[in-house]
Amino acid sequence: MTRSSKVVExxxxxxxxxxxxxxxxxxxxxxxxxxxxxxxAVDEVELVDRPGAQV
Known part of the structure; x- marks a missing residue:
């Protein structure tokens, strides 16, 4: 996963x-x-929300 984050540490x-x-x-x-x-593969990955997860 490639993720971009803006944080204050x-x-x-x-x-x-x-x-x-x-x-x-x-x-x-x-x-x-x-x-x-x-x-x-990047085109065959299925994203599934976790139960109870905040989206």
Whole structure:
């Protein structure tokens, strides 16, 4: 899946300089394309909503 996201992340750096995302707010998100992992097809993939998912 190729997805574009616009997010605001709050990043904490420890004393060694390693970053950790403490909070992430997703402002927008869109799925650009979906392809099969095994056969690499993009035109034969069926998208099915999960029960109870918000669309």
């Amino acid at each position: 709050y990043v904490h750096l420890d004393l060694g300089g390693a970053p950790t995302v403490e909070e992430c707010d997703v402002l927008s998100e869109s799925i650009e394309s979906v392809r099969c992992r095994w056969c690499d």
